[in-house]
Amino acid sequence: MDAKDTELAETLDSIGPRLRALRHDRGLTLEALAEDTGISVSTLSRLESGKRRPTLELLIPLARAHRVALDQLVAAPATGDPRVHLKPHRRERGSVLVPLTQYPGRVQVFKQVLAYREPKLVTHAGYEWLYVLAGELRLILGDREFVLRPGEVAEFDTGEPHWFGPAGPHAVEILHLFGPHGDQAVVRTGPSATS
Secondary structure, three states: OOHHHHHHHHHHHHHHHHHHHHHHOOOOOHHHHHHHHHOHHHOOOOOOOHHOOOHHHHHHHHHHHHHHOOOHHHHHOOOOOOOOOOOEEEEEHEEEEEOOOOOOOOOOEEEEEOOOOOOOOOOOEEEEEEEEOOOOOOEEEEEEEEEEOOOOOOEEEOOOEEEEEEEEOOOEEEEEEEEOOOOOOOOOOOOOOOO
């Protein structure tokens, strides 16, 4: 077997464990995934265990079900272009949202430019973490209000009524992490003091 054949075999062999990890990360059973994709439980099990080679006919519905790009399932080798091609989404009145991660069911990371808008408190399941890059961010949590400046961070449970946006007429730029299941940021400041 030459180097190219070995590389291809390794790439194909890595798909099964990757599929299993994605399914486990999302808390799905083989039965639920089979219902969502139309692929039999037996075939899914054989794909995950490496007993069946993946085909495009199988990988495309799995990529759709997991909401990931096909190359994330395959872990395609780099093509020489190291740039990440982010797709900004223009929102109402000049706001821009740039997804930095694409892992549904796990912590999502966004870069946002928020234009002025009227406050409207909302609640939903999850946990949010906001880091101000530029401008001033106004954060309302219940009956409390805060203004954050560049380099400042806030984190909160989204079950509490909340709203955030520019503190004044100028846009604010933030990094926004959202954990749909109440996932919280873990802050490490250096080596632990264990002895």
